[in-house]
Amino acid sequence: xxxxxxxxxxxxxxxxxxxxxxxxxxxxxxxMIPGDPVAAQLNMLEQQGxxxxxxxxxxxxxxxxxxxxxxxxxxxxxxxxxxxxxxxQSISYTxxxxxxxxxxxxxxTLGLVVTGxxxxxxxxxxxxxxAAIYRNTWVGSSITVVGSILHGIPQFMVAxxxxxxxxxxxxxxxxxxxxxxxxSPGITWTFLSNLGxxxxxxxxxxxxxxxxxxxxxxxxxxxxxxxxxxxxAAELRGIKPSIRFRYIARNAFLPLFTYLAIAIGYTFGGAxxxxxxxxxxxxxxxxxxxxxxxxxxxxxxxxxxxxxxxxVSNIVAEMLYTVIDPRIRTAR
Amino acid sequence: xxxxVSEEPQALSTYPSAQxxxxxxxxxxxxxxxxxxxxxxxxxxAILLFFIxxxxxxxxxxPAELPSNPSNIFAGPSPAHPLGTDFQGTDTLALVITGSRxxxxxxxxxxxxxxxxxxxxxxxxxxxxGVPDSxxxxxxxxxxxxxxxxxxxxxxxxxxxxxxxxxxxxxxLIGWGALxxxxxxxxLTLRERTFIEAARxxxxxxxxxxxxxxxxNITSYVAMKFLLAVTGAIYASVALFFLGVLxxxxxxxxxxxxxxxxxxGAMYTTQSxxxxxxxxxxxxxxxxxxxxxxxxxDEMLNPxxxxx
Numbered sequence: 001x002x003x004x005x006x007x008x009x010x011x012x013x014x015x016x017x018x019x020x021x022x023x024x025x026x027x028x029x030x031x032m033i034p035g036d037p038v039a040a041q042l043n044m045l046e047q048q049g050x051x052x053x054x055x056x057x058x059x060x061x062x063x064x065x066x067x068x069x070x071x072x073x074x075x076x077x078x079x080x081x082x083x084x085x086x087x088x089q090s091i092s093y094t095x096x097x098x099x100x101x102x103x104x105x106x107x108x109t110l111g112l113v114v115t116g117x118x119x120x121x122x123x124x125x126x127x128x129x130x131a132a133i134y135r136n137t138w139v140g141s142s143i144t145v146v147g148s149i150l151h152g153i154p155q156f157m158v159a160x161x162x163x164x165x166x167x168x169x170x171x172x173x174x175x176x177x178x179x180x181x182x183x184s185p186g187i188t189w190t191f192l193s194n195l196g197x198x199x200x201x202x203x204x205x206x207x208x209x210x211x212x213x214x215x216x217x218x219x220x221x222x223x224x225x226x227x228x229x230x231x232x233a234a235e236l237r238g239i240k241p242s243i244r245f246r247y248i249a250r251n252a253f254l255p256l257f258t259y260l261a262i263a264i265g266y267t268f269g270g271a272x273x274x275x276x277x278x279x280x281x282x283x284x285x286x287x288x289x290x291x292x293x294x295x296x297x298x299x300x301x302x303x304x305x306x307x308x309x310x311x312v313s314n315i316v317a318e319m320l321y322t323v324i325d326p327r328i329r330t331a332r
Numbered sequence: 333x334x335x336x337v338s339e340e341p342q343a344l345s346t347y348p349s350a351q352x353x354x355x356x357x358x359x360x361x362x363x364x365x366x367x368x369x370x371x372x373x374x375x376x377x378a379i380l381l382f383f384i385x386x387x388x389x390x391x392x393x394x395p396a397e398l399p400s401n402p403s404n405i406f407a408g409p410s411p412a413h414p415l416g417t418d419f420q421g422t423d424t425l426a427l428v429i430t431g432s433r434x435x436x437x438x439x440x441x442x443x444x445x446x447x448x449x450x451x452x453x454x455x456x457x458x459x460x461x462g463v464p465d466s467x468x469x470x471x472x473x474x475x476x477x478x479x480x481x482x483x484x485x486x487x488x489x490x491x492x493x494x495x496x497x498x499x500x501x502x503x504x505l506i507g508w509g510a511l512x513x514x515x516x517x518x519x520l521t522l523r524e525r526t527f528i529e530a531a532r533x534x535x536x537x538x539x540x541x542x543x544x545x546x547x548x549n550i551t552s553y554v555a556m557k558f559l560l561a562v563t564g565a566i567y568a569s570v571a572l573f574f575l576g577v578l579x580x581x582x583x584x585x586x587x588x589x590x591x592x593x594x595x596x597g598a599m600y601t602t603q604s605x606x607x608x609x610x611x612x613x614x615x616x617x618x619x620x621x622x623x624x625x626x627x628x629x630d631e632m633l634n635p636x637x638x639x640x
Contacts, residue, residue, distance in 0.1 A: 018474060021474065033490055272575065288485060288575060291489060311477060
């Protein structure tokens with residue numbers, strides 16, 4: 001337990017350093033945007049009749065620093081504000097705190113991505129086990145072939161084709177909103193089923209494009225495990241096929257956890273396409289739209305939040321791995 | 333495979349002394365031999381050459397400004413327009429051909445940068461260990477953690493990716509992490525092998541050992557990762573234009589997809605299906621070519637897989 005907490009603490013420190021680096025990066029990036037949006041904003045507010053100090057205060061509210069201060073002071077102000085979890089004010093949604101907008105978009109992205117990762121993992125692992133056990137029959141080889149093909153098709157293409165086939169050409173599934181506007185949100189069956197129906201296509205896009213990776217990885221892992229001595233020994237002891245299956249599945253399953261970090265980053269990154277194509281109001285769509293309207297505080301915060309989500313998910317996955325695999329828990 | 337590996341000790345024992353250099357077939361001969369025995373590899377190479385030719389010479393046959401015809405938009409396939417027309421009445425086939433250059437050149441450069449950055453950092457980190465290793469490992473972890481598409485979208489506010497070189501460089505800069513890690517772990521095992529120890533004992537410099545002794549052992553791996561990085565970069569650059577955050581002034585497959593997706597009507601009529609599918613089909617075909625060719629490349633560069 002103590003080792004677990006120590007490892008968690010070390011990971012959290014690393015995460016903070018990474019978040020700090022990303023925040024610093026966006027701070028300097030905004031300065032490099034052609035046309036200097038901060039100065040332009042200041043100019044615009046002054047022309048609207050604000051005094052110089054009023055305008056500067058407004059800009060400070062948006063970006064987290066006073067535009068006339070020297071750069072190091074600006075940076076300190078910005079970091080101070082970040083440390084208080086204040087991400088500034090939106091420009092396109094005048095005066096609304098960015099944190100507020102981000103937090104209302106976060107559940108949609110998390111819902112899609114977490115459900116997507118878990119379902120993809122389950123479907124892929126089951127497919128991989130079948131592909132390995134029946135690898136000499138047409139069932140196994142067709143799973144392998146389908147997996148390799150799906151693995152080669154980029155995610156946004158899968159989403160685009162799904163949107164074309166099942167939402168516009170044959171409008172079977174709804175898209176364009178997370179739920180029908182007529183239904184009021186709440187813990188009711190009508191609302192939840194409607195929410196689920198709207199999420200079917202986006203999540204299906206995750207599953208179809210991620211299936212191949214997990215199926216192929218699981219197949220390779222199962223095939224390796226099948227050759228292990230303890231499986232042979234168990235077979236010689238005459239264990240039931242169902243128990244043999246459990247032995248294999250459990251042991252083959254573990255190495256896959258190391259890929260989970262990659263899958264998490266990939267899925268969060270891919271969410272930007274899924275959300276754009278299905279017009280789903282998550283963080284990715286927010287980030288894209290904020291660029292269109294030059295709302296840089298919002299863009300910066302959306303990017304930061306996506307990164308934080310990836311980092312936190314990685315830590316959760318790693319901690320889960322140490323809980324599941326006793327060898328990792330006792331080592332070190 | 334097994335029989336080939338078992339031949340290895342024998343091959344080592346008959347390793348020629350310095351006085352009698354064994355005749356080694358030229359690498360071109362080996363490549364041709366492998367391709368002849370593997371028709372799928374040859375097919376992959378043919379597909380790749382076809383697209384390289386399209387990117388290199390295709391745009392020469394078309395004027396810089398493609399003609400458009402507002403009275404013939406979203407036309408279906410016809411003899412004059414084999415793949416139909418787009419929302420401006422421009423020939424889709426012409427768009428596909430002229431649009432290939434940016435995508436393929438930037439993808440090639442991105443693959444090159446990824447391979448160079450990843451290999452150099454991986455070699456340094458795995459061979460020298462210590463401080464350079466921990467810096468490079470931390471950097472690689474950092475690059476691997478940041479989700480690349482949100483990062484590219486943020487970068488697009490500053491960087492317009494106008495030239496293939498700019499696109500390739502950025503994709504290389506954010507894509508080297510995985511390769512660096514893989515190369516590092518290979519170097520970690522290689523550096524303990526006896527032939528490296530011998531080279532060190534003979535007093536060769538570290539640079540000589542890395543370049544002449546270690547690097548040749550990972551070339552086939554790096555070459556494969558290079559090809560995979562090229563396909564990854566095709567997706568990435570097309571996807572970035574597809575997202576609509578980059579200027580759509582130039583023509584390429586990503587811009588085509590963006591217009592096909594966003595222009596009113598394109599997603600709603602089956603007439604325009606060729607316009608949406610043509611760039612997708614090209615991307616898939618290039619990927620298919622790379623995957624087929626990869627198998628053969630592995631055999632060409634890896635002497636252990638080669639038949640005598």
